[in-house]
Amino acid sequence: MGSRTRNIATLAGAALLTAVSFAGAAKAETVVIEMLNINPANPGTVMVYNPGVTRANVGDTIVFKSVDPAHNAVSIEGMIPEGAEPFSSPISQDFEYVVTEEGTYGFYCIPHAGLGMAGLILVGDHTVNLEEAKAVRHTSPLLGQRFQALFAEVE
Ligand SMILES: [Cu+2]
Incomplete structure (x- = not known):
């Protein structure tokens, strides 16, 4: 009983420490990009990432959310910063990618x-x-x- 209580207290302390060091770091965030069949802002446009242009900071985790099935996200050669790891996500699955370099990342859906x-x-x-x-x-x-349309939003 006593050791169990201690264990729980240790766990709580560890969780607190994690929370504190997390806040102390450059507060990395999670940024969600939905993979959709229809653009919610413009139903005339089909097969989109929402948002189409996403802003993030180094260390953030990008979550490609498989809201509608049959999509994925693949980085394009020549469209990610030097030193960034190319990525290619499984189709119809959520996928996480940590951005490690400043710059512009272009990606597309294979299907x-x-x-x-x-x-x-x-x-x-x-x-x-x-x-x-x-x-x-x-x-x-x-x-x-x-x-072209996405780059026009960037300026
Ligand atoms: Cu797709």
Whole structure:
């Protein structure tokens, strides 16, 4: 009984310590990007990430939320900052990715590349690789168009 109480107290202390050190760090946050069949802000646009342009800080965790099935999120070569780990999420599953570098991250959905399902994450100073990211050519015309629209929101 006594040791059990002590264990619980230790656990509570550990949790408190974790909370304190977490707050002391650069308060990393969780940022959610929904993967949707229909744009809630514009029902005429289908197969979207919501939001299309997401802002975050280094250390934040991006959660790609599988709200509607059959989507994923894959980083695009030439559209992530130097030193950032490329990512490719399983289809129809939530996926977490920690952003470790400042810059612009471009990603798309493999099943809906042809429908232009694309998104941007801007981390800290996003201009680090913005021009390089903009210059990437996309095999799917709709993907290129969606990125153009998203980049227009960035300025
Ligand atoms: Cu998709």
